[in-house]
Amino acid sequence: GESVGLHLPTLSVQEGDNSIINCAYSNSASDYFIWYKQESGKGPQFIIDIRSNMDKRQGQRVTVLLNKTVKHLSLQIAATQPGDSAVYFCAENSGAGSYQLTFGKGTKLSVIP
Amino acid sequence: NAGVMQNPRHLVRRRGQEARLRCSPMKGHSHVYWYRQLPEEGLKFMVYLQKENIIDESGMPKERFSAEFPKEGPSILRIQQVVRGDSAAYFCASSMARGNQPQHFGDGTRLSIL
Numbered sequence: 001g002e003s004v005g006l007h008l009p010t011l012s013v014q015e016g017d018n019s020i021i022n023c024a025y026s027n028s029a030s031d032y033f034i035w036y037k038q039e040s041g042k043g044p045q046f047i048i049d050i051r052s053n054m055d056k057r058q059g060q061r062v063t064v065l066l067n068k069t070v071k072h073l074s075l076q077i078a079a080t081q082p083g084d085s086a087v088y089f090c091a092e093n094s095g096a097g098s099y100q101l102t103f104g105k106g107t108k109l110s111v112i113p
Numbered sequence: 114n115a116g117v118m119q120n121p122r123h124l125v126r127r128r129g130q131e132a133r134l135r136c137s138p139m140k141g142h143s144h145v146y147w148y149r150q151l152p153e154e155g156l157k158f159m160v161y162l163q164k165e166n167i168i169d170e171s172g173m174p175k176e177r178f179s180a181e182f183p184k185e186g187p188s189i190l191r192i193q194q195v196v197r198g199d200s201a202a203y204f205c206a207s208s209m210a211r212g213n214q215p216q217h218f219g220d221g222t223r224l225s226i227l
Contacts (some may be wrong), residue, residue, distance in 0.1 A: 099212050
């Protein structure tokens with residue numbers, strides 16, 4: 001079946017460096033994508049979203065890039081801080097107006113002080 | 114500014130008992146979703162409800178599981194006659210509208226079956 005997946009299961013970065021977390025998706029009908037951050041023992045926390053009519057969106061210290069040609073999504077975190085350590089999930093809907101989110105397995109980001 | 118509230122945070126049940134998980138959506142949100150998460154995996158969709166209506170329960174096992182979102186009160190996910198395989202974290206999310214909207218999650222209920 002179609003699914004969302006992540007290239008790297010773990011990522012270690014030095015504090016202050018930029019982080020890039022990648023995600024591949026296979027459902028070409030998906031038109032809405034969300035990045036979530038999940039800390040241990042907590043629920044997924046919304047970071048940023050992007051619709052398929054955009055290829056870039058910026059938030060506070062975060063940027064999401066969407067490449068529909070190769071079905072690739074990335075999350076860039078600028079000046080990574082220890083508080084950014086968590087598991088990051090990308091999620092996609094299943095097409096126009098769909099409400100079901102399909103999650104990837106997650107990438108664990110560890111920030112080295 | 115209360116977010117999505119779930120209780121209990123931890124629930125322990127013996128095989129064969131019933132588990133009831135509660136979820137109060139964010140203020141102003143009338144769309145509720147339940148997801149299940151196994152260790153080191155992503156979340157899997159179970160059911161989508163609006164007030165008094167189940168819109169999509171395609172991700173929920175047909176037996177032993179049920180969900181409701183009454184006109185008054187929280188949404189309830191009910192698991193009857195629990196088995197060891199039901200052990201997981203169950204998350205509730207809510208949104209203001211249907212489709213292409215951020216879903217905001219609670220901190221989940223961790224269900225353990227003895």
